[in-house]
Amino acid sequence: MxxxxxxxxxxxxxxxxxxxxxxxxxxxxxxxxxxxxxxxxxxxxxxxxxxxxxxxLTPGGLCRSCCHTTVIPDLSLPGNDQRWARIEQAKRALFRLLIDIGLPLETPQGAPVPLFEFKGDLLRSGPGPHVLTGHENSVITLNIAEADDAERARLRAELNEPYRTLTGHMRHEVAHHYWDVLVAPNPDQLARIRATFGDETQDYGAALQQHYETGAPAGWEEHFVSTYATAHPWEDFAETWAHFLHILSGLETASAYGLVPVAALADGGALADGSAAQMVRLPMAQLAGIWIDLSMALNAVNETMGHGSFYPFVLSPAVIDKLETVRQLIVAERGA
Ligand SMILES: [Zn+2]
Ligand SMILES: [Zn+2]
Ligand SMILES: [Zn+2]
Incomplete structure (x- = not known):
């Protein structure tokens, strides 16, 4: 930001x-x-x-973010107005970043994509979410329980995840949409993405089931950014894409507050301004080097306050290569 x-x-x-x-x-x-x-x-x-x-967008109408939402929570239930508000706030931040770095949010005919459905039940005492957060055919579904801090913390502990936020969900799910838009219809990109992330034609349902039964393989940290990324090439792509947006947005914020010298973001003589739109053109190795230094410092600051790590992940060389593949996909789309 x-x-x-x-x-x-x-x-x-x-x-x-x-x-x-x-x-x-x-x-x-x-x-x-x-x-x-x-x-x-x-x-x-x-x-x-x-x-x-x-x-x-038009007088009396919705904005460029709200017009993508086709299902809103049942507002007759207490708290759902606040859940919806929190989710839309995270979505607007996502859209701001996507628009600034030049990714499309409309079909060639001008219709808004992806669409969002925000639904769910009150889950406090239930066994778990019935509405599954996920993506299918340019529709992103989010269980509104994710907007409850207590419920999200419970799920995070149950799934043994180091990080679970609305921001993270937005950045992950939108990656599946951009696979469909930027990768699947483009044989050159598909070949490049497959060479990096593996063969996505393997059975998705079976791969996910196996992941939940056996967990991530030993040594996963060397090749994947998270355990969930090991489940299937689609999830590896989505997790990696989400981390690319984490890093880009994190560096943009840090640079805006002077925590990262703009000179470190120089682009072979071109003027650096620390914006996401400018930084997306920098090689991942350069971005990752700055990000690793910054996140180590912020992890330490967070821990002095008794919080967990700011960025509880390790970027191995193989993961940085995957991030570079995602970066090149985005840069190719925006024609930079
Ligand atoms: Zn709006
Ligand atoms: Zn996913
Ligand atoms: Zn003022």
Missing amino acids: TRFHCPVCQSEIWFHNTDCLACGTALAYQPGQGFVALETAQPCDNRGAIGCNWVA
């Missing part, structure tokens, strides 16, 4: 702010441009319901 400032008084504002806390101006975010005073724009129709602070 970059830093944002009020267009009226220049005070710093957060990406999710609907108003400037310093001067009180009502604000709206215009994707690809930044914040404007709301009086000069049309608010998204979900502004009242969930605090969406984006500009509407």
Whole structure:
């Protein structure tokens, strides 16, 4: 994430702010441009319901993020309005990044893709989620229980995961969509991705079942970014893609706050500004080197506060190669 400032008084504002806390101006975010005073724009129709602070695509309509949501939670159930609001906030942050780095969010005919379905039941006492989070045919389904901190922490412990967030779900699931859009229909890209991640034609259901029965193979850290990535080449791709977005967004934020010198992000003489759009052009080895130093420092800072690690992952040389493959796929799409 970059830093944002009020267009009226220049005070710093957060990406999710609907108003400037310093001067009180009502604000709206215009994707690809930044914040404007709301009086000069049309608010998204979900502004009242969930605090969406984006500009509407058409007067009285939804914004570029909300128009991708086709199923919302049952708002007659207590807490679901807040769950929906948290999920849309994570989705807007995802969309901001995807738009800035030039990935498509529409079909060639202009229809919004991927679409999102946010549904589920109240699961506090249940045996586990009935609505499975996942992706199929350009539709991403998210169980709204993931928006409950307590429920998500319970699932994280049950599945023995080091990291589980709405942000992580968004970045992972959208990877499956981009496989369908950027990889599957393109024989050259498919060959390149297969050479890196393995043969995805192996039975997905059987591979997943085996993963849940036997766990990750010994020594998985040398070749995979997470245990779940070992389940099937599709999941390896999605996990790696998610980590590429973690690193890009993390470095963008760190550079905006001066934690990473912009000179370290120089691009063979080209002007560096530390934006995700600029950094996506840098070789992964350069990005990974900076990221590993930064995340080690932030892990230590987090632990002095009694939190776990900021970034509880290890990037092996083989994983950095996979990240480079994902980076090249994105760069090829944006035509940079
Ligand atoms: Zn202001
Ligand atoms: Zn909206
Ligand atoms: Zn997946």
